[in-house]
Every structure is written in structure tokens, then in C-alpha cells.
Amino acid sequence: xxxxxxxxxxxxxxxxxxxxxxxxxxxxxxxxxxxxxxxxxxxxxxxxxxxxxxxxxxxxxxxxxxxxxxxxxxxxxxxxxxxxxxxxxxxxxxxxxxxxxxxxxxxxxxxxxxxxxxxxxxxxxxxxxxxxxxxxxxxxxxxxxxxxxxxxxxxxxxxxxxxxxxxxxxxxxxxxxxxxxxxxxxxxxxxxxxxxxxxxxxxxxxxxxxxxxxxxxxxxxxxxxxxxxxxxxxxxxxxxxxxxxxxxxxxxxxxxxxxxxxxxxxxxxxxxxxxxxxxxxxxxxxxxxxxxxxxxxxxxxxxxxxxxxxxxxxxxxxxxxxxxxxxxxxxxxxxxxxxxxxxxxxxxxxxxxxxxxxxxxxxxxxxxxxxxxxxxxxxxxxxxxxxxxxxxx
Amino acid sequence: xxxxxxxxxxxxxxxxxxxxxxxxxxxxxxxxxxxxxxxxxxxxxxxxxxxxxxxxxxxxxxxxxxxxxxxxxxxxxxxxxxxxxxxxxxxxxxxxxxxxxxxxxxxxxxxxxxxxxxxxxxxxxxxxxxxxxxxx
Numbered sequence: 001x002x003x004x005x006x007x008x009x010x011x012x013x014x015x016x017x018x019x020x021x022x023x024x025x026x027x028x029x030x031x032x033x034x035x036x037x038x039x040x041x042x043x044x045x046x047x048x049x050x051x052x053x054x055x056x057x058x059x060x061x062x063x064x065x066x067x068x069x070x071x072x073x074x075x076x077x078x079x080x081x082x083x084x085x086x087x088x089x090x091x092x093x094x095x096x097x098x099x100x101x102x103x104x105x106x107x108x109x110x111x112x113x114x115x116x117x118x119x120x121x122x123x124x125x126x127x128x129x130x131x132x133x134x135x136x137x138x139x140x141x142x143x144x145x146x147x148x149x150x151x152x153x154x155x156x157x158x159x160x161x162x163x164x165x166x167x168x169x170x171x172x173x174x175x176x177x178x179x180x181x182x183x184x185x186x187x188x189x190x191x192x193x194x195x196x197x198x199x200x201x202x203x204x205x206x207x208x209x210x211x212x213x214x215x216x217x218x219x220x221x222x223x224x225x226x227x228x229x230x231x232x233x234x235x236x237x238x239x240x241x242x243x244x245x246x247x248x249x250x251x252x253x254x255x256x257x258x259x260x261x262x263x264x265x266x267x268x269x270x271x272x273x274x275x276x277x278x279x280x281x282x283x284x285x286x287x288x289x290x291x292x293x294x295x296x297x298x299x300x301x302x303x304x305x306x307x308x309x310x311x312x313x314x315x316x317x318x319x320x321x322x323x324x325x326x327x328x329x330x331x332x333x334x335x336x337x338x339x340x341x342x343x344x345x346x347x348x349x350x351x352x353x354x355x356x357x358x359x360x361x362x363x364x365x366x367x368x369x370x371x372x373x374x375x376x377x378x379x380x381x382x383x384x385x386x387x388x389x390x391x392x393x
Numbered sequence: 394x395x396x397x398x399x400x401x402x403x404x405x406x407x408x409x410x411x412x413x414x415x416x417x418x419x420x421x422x423x424x425x426x427x428x429x430x431x432x433x434x435x436x437x438x439x440x441x442x443x444x445x446x447x448x449x450x451x452x453x454x455x456x457x458x459x460x461x462x463x464x465x466x467x468x469x470x471x472x473x474x475x476x477x478x479x480x481x482x483x484x485x486x487x488x489x490x491x492x493x494x495x496x497x498x499x500x501x502x503x504x505x506x507x508x509x510x511x512x513x514x515x516x517x518x519x520x521x522x523x524x525x526x527x528x529x
Contacts, residue, residue, distance in 0.1 A: 059488065102492075103431070103432055103490065103491055106491075170431060171431055171432060171491070172431060172432075287434040287435060287438055288434070288438075288440070289440075310444075340485065340486075361484075364485075364486050381486065381488065382473055382485075382486030
């Protein structure tokens, strides 16, 4: 009994100090002390605000950012619109050619030339009905690319740069994404128009990515210019229906994603002359559950960086490079039509390290862009809106 | 006069059973299948089963069977907002498929007579589709 008192006197200060130390460490952990200062803070939806910057649109497909702050927006129904200070301008822009608005077709992508400030060129892709003299099915159509300048509410100096040949009488798979690289070339993705067998056929602009000079001329060093029977504009082949395409901010390499059949949407790195395998290799099956191919890989054909099974129906994609979103720099944001959400893909080199779903129920995503203000803009087909996702201050 | 009335009634009522009607319906169903396979199958799938919680089924779907006029409206104008099919809620968006009235009639005749559904020989025509207005 008498021994306990001195023991207590000795051990109490030690115990108290221990408690204090433990408490401090515990407090440090919960408030994000030294450990978290070294690793990037993980962004979650709670870090963002979503504002509507445009509404009242009908089937919007893509948006571009004009230097004066206006948004230029395509409506798949065949109209080109301006959004000024958050208000949709009721006056449409005139001068567009006839567009085949049917099935999945219509007015599609819009992209400004990288030197828009000096040259004023706006590039637009669309489903173009068969014109007299063009090859293909009567009543058919295929994807075309034009460029023009904007004067007030009119397109001027319209140049018809390219038309995918042959015309096909089918209402699906037009592709249509426009990307500029840093070397003066423009790339256009083309769907296979529902004829999967033609993705592998180099004499048809179906299931291809084409590369052109910015004035529509065919580059003399395109991969198949010397291949007998091949269409010289072809850059890559074996695609199905790519509705997302963007350029890596530092490597300058072009990445695309494309719709698979039932399962098998793909994310691919697009490289000169390569074959992306559709329909010879695929991770999906047909919509009636029949087998398209038992192979998912083949020598001479490219593997996707990643694929989605079940399909998410990807549409729209951007790399994140914004100073406001440092934690996501170099990563991809991909839109989903089917599940109405965004996916954030963590990218390291040529690999996708992880994927996370964000902003569920945001709407049927048609386009995802990083704006000049560093915020993320999402074009929503169902609600006819464009929303801005910005980090909270 | 009575005879005329009787025979007219007979012709109208009996028209459903006339071989011409059956043939017209069969042809429409065949065209409708092509429309379905190109336009509808990617969401509603090969056996009209849809995708759980995402795209509603058409096979034995009460929404289609009990309220076909709502189905025509969806195919003609697209559809948004919540609907309930066979007790399950769907909140997605069906984009306007961009079909003309003939194609809408054809695809309706197809889905009404596929995967265990039957229209009991009744046929939807382009004219009927034309009359369907979008309810706000």
C-alpha cells in the first residue's frame, strides 16, 4: 500500500505526457498535418460548385469558347447558337449547309483554330447528305468538315474541307470530333456508319481518324498515301464510333474514346497508321447478345489504354491542365451519355491508373471542355444546358 | 338502308381479319425490325429487355402494352423525366430518334408484336402517328 503512492507519483507525469503526445498526434492526423502536406489533396464533388451557364438549347452537342467570352454551341438539330453572358441568343447563326438530322446524325462538333484570334477560323463537323456526284447510297450521308468565319450572326468565307466517302444509308455512327495538333494539322474522327466490316477497309472513310492540313489538303506524309486503293486522308483505322478526342497538353499525342457495342467502349492513343481492331477484336458483344469476335487481342492491332464493360456510352473528353485543378493535371475527364455522369481518369504516362465516377445524374453528357477560365464546362443533351464546374474558393 | 348499314359495319369490323390488313401489318413489322435494329437496339437491346435501372424494357412492358399512345409519343418526340415500367422507375432521357411517321408506325408495329408482345392484329398507321401530339 505504501509502495503504490510513490509509484503513482512517478508514473502519473509519464502517463500524462504520453496522453498529451498521443492526443497531439491524433489531432494532427485529423487536421491533415505533415503527411497530407506532401501528397495532393483528393478532390471530391464537395470541392466543386455547379452553375448553369446556358439553358434552353435543343440537343446541344458541342461548345467552343470565343475570345469575347461568348459560347458558340452546336445543336444537333442543325443550328449554331451563341450564348452571351449566360443567356442563349435567340437569333441563330446563318450560313450552315443542309445537315442530316436523323438517328444519330446532325450538326456535331465545333472547334476554333488554335490561332483563332488572328485567323478567325471556326471548324464544324456534321452529317452531310449525299450530294450529286458523290459515291455511295442514294439517300445516304456521311460526316463532313467545313470551316468558316463568324461575322455578327452569319458564317462567312465558308470552305468545305472534307467529306467522308462513301455515303451510307444508315442513321448511326458518324464520329465527328475535331482536334488540332501543334503542327498545323486537323484530325477528324469518323464512325463506321453501322457497317463494321468497313472499319478495316482502307478504301472507305468508315471507322477512321483522318488527318488533313488545316485547309483540308491531304498531307503528303499520311501513312497510306502510297497504299494502292487506300484513301489518302486516313490516319488510323479499325475504329467504331469515336465521339471523344483530345490532345495531350504536353506530349501532343492524340487520345480518343469510342463507343463499343454491348460493352467494350475504348480509350485509345491514336498513332499514325495504326489499326484499332474493330470488329476483328473487341471487348464487347452485339446488342442481341451474339458474338462479334471471340478475340480481344491480335498481333498488328492496338490494345486500348482502358475499356469500359458494361458500356458507359462515352461522349466528350478533355485533359485537365488548369491551375485551378492542380490535383487533376494530366488526368482525363470523360462524359457518359448512358449513365449521365462524368468519369475522372487518373493518367500516368500512357496508362490509366484509376477511374472514379463523379457528378452522377448531371445529365446526358455530350461534351466536356476545359474553358479559358480553367473551369470545366459540360454540355448536357437532355436538359439543353451547359454547366460550369468550378472549384470552391 | 339497313342492309347497307349492316354490310358497312361488317366490313369495318371485319377489316381486322382481312388478309390485306394482315399482310400490311406483316410488312410493317418487317420494316420496323430494321428500324429497331438500327435505332432502338443500342438501349432497349436485342430482346427488348432494356438495361436494368437505366433503359426500360419493351418486352411485356406495361407502359407499352397498356398505354401505347405514350409509347408513340416517346418514339415521335423523345422522352424525359421519370416514368415507371413494370414497377421500376426510370429517370433517363430518350433522345428523339428522328424517325418519320411511317418509320414510327413500323417500329411500333414491330415492338408491339415482338418478344411475347402482341397487338392482336391491330395495326398502327402513319396517319395515327401524325395525330399524336406532344403533351407538355
